[in-house]
Amino acid sequence: MTDPHADRLAGASTLLATLPERRGFGDATLIRPVPGSIDLGGGNPSVDLLPTELYRDATHAVVTDPAFGTALRYSAAQGLPALRAAVAARERVDPERIVVTNGGAHGLALAVLGTLDRGDTIVVDDPVYPLFLRVLDLVGGVNVVAAPVTADGIDVDAVERLLRDGLRPKALFTVPTFQNPAGGTLSTEASAALVDLAERFGFTIIADDPYREVAFPGVVVPDRPRFRDTDRVVGVNTFSKTLGPGLRLGWLTVPESLRPAYTKLRNRLDGQTSGVLQSVVARMLADPRYDAAVARAGAGYEPRARALAAALRDELAGHVEVRDPDGGFFVWARLDVGAEDSARLFDVAQDAGVVYQRGEWFAAGQERFTGFVRLSFSEGDPETLREGVARLATAWRTVRTPSVARQER
Incomplete structure (x- = not known):
C-alpha cells in the first residue's frame, strides 16, 4: 500500500x-x-493597554509627510536608519549593530541559522520557550542540553558544571528577563558570569528578551553591560509585547564583526521589513508619550x-x-x-x-x-x-x- x-x-x-x-x-x-x-x-498583550493613540498619530504623520512615497520603496535589509538609531539608543549600542526583523520569531530564526549547524550542541533554559525548539528544526540534528531555570534566571552555576564536565556547546539560549514560562530574571552579576563562560569556552549566547519592558511599578530590570560589550551575544527582541504581535516588527543586536554576514543572510531570505511600519514605529519611539x-x-x-x-x-x-x-x-x-x-x-x-x-x-x-x-x-x-x-x-x-x-x- x-x-x-x-x-x-x-x-x-x-x-x-x-x-x-x-x-x-x-x-x-x-x-x-x-x-x-x-x-x-x-x-497576547491586552488591547486596552496598547498605545493605540500613538499609532494613530504616528501613522497620520507618516502618510501625510510629503516624503511618504519613499517609505513604499524597497529598503535596506538591515532596516531604516531612523528606526535602527532609535532602537540602538535604547539598547545603548552602535546603530550598525542593529538588524531590523519581522518580529521575534523571525529574529530567532536568523539567530539560529546564523549560529548553528547540524550536529551542534545548544544549552537551553529548562523550562524552555517551546517555540524556540521548533526554530531549531530549521537546522535539524541539533543536540539540546537542558540547564535549570531558577528565580534568578538560567542557573549559571549549572551551566558551568556542564562545561567543566566536558560539554562544548556552540550556543546557549535563554530568556533573561521575566523568563517564559518560569518568570526568573538574570542579574547583572549572573549575566557577566555567563558571558565570561561564553568567552572562555567559545559559545554564543542567544538572548531572547521580549518582556524586558513589561516590568511592574518599582521593579528595576538589571542592566547587563557584558551582554553589550562582548562578541558572544546575539540579542533578539520584538515590539510584540509593547506594540502588539500583529505589528510583526523586531530587531537583532549582533556583534559588529557579524553584522555584514547577518545582513547577507537577511537579504537571502525575505530581503526587508515594511518601510511603512518602520517609519511609523520610528516616530512612536521619538514621541515622549511612548515610554x-x-x-x-x-x-x-x-x-x-x-x-x-x-x-x-x-x-x-x-x-x-x-x-x-x-x-x-x-x-x-x-x-x-x-x-x-x-x-x-x-x-x-x-x-x-x-x-x-x-x-x-x-x-x-x-x-x-x-x-x-x-x-x-x-x-x-x-x-x-x-x-x-x-x-x-x-x-x-x-x-x-x-x-x-x-x-x-
Missing part, C-alpha cells in the same frame, strides 16, 4: 518533508473551547498578576506552589496533581471552561514539569482571572478525587 503522504510531498526538500508537526504548545488541535471559555493560555505608555502598561498588568496568584492560593490552598511575578505576562504554578492525572486535568479544565498551557510542554530535559501550569494574566481583568482559576480548581478537585480514593483503599 502506498504512503498517502508520498504524493503530497513529492519534490519537497528534506527540510520541508521532515518538519515535525506541532505537539503540545501551540497545537490548536488540543484546544477545545466551550462557549464562554476563559483563555489563560495565550501571550509613559509602556510604563502604564506595566502598571496595568500588575493587579492582574496579583489577582491571578492570589486566586490560586485561595482556591487551591495548601495544594499549589506559586511565585508572584515581577513583570511579563505569566504565572508559573505547580499544582498537587500526579503524572497520571496531569493530562486528564487539562481535558477536564477545558470542559469546565478554562484553557491553559501544560507544564510538560515546556520541558527541555529530564524534568518533565508534571503538574505545572503556565497561566496568562495579560488579557483578563481581575474578575475574569479569578473565575478562570475557580474553574481550574473545580477541574482539579474532579480529577483528584478518584486519585485520593485509590490511595485510601
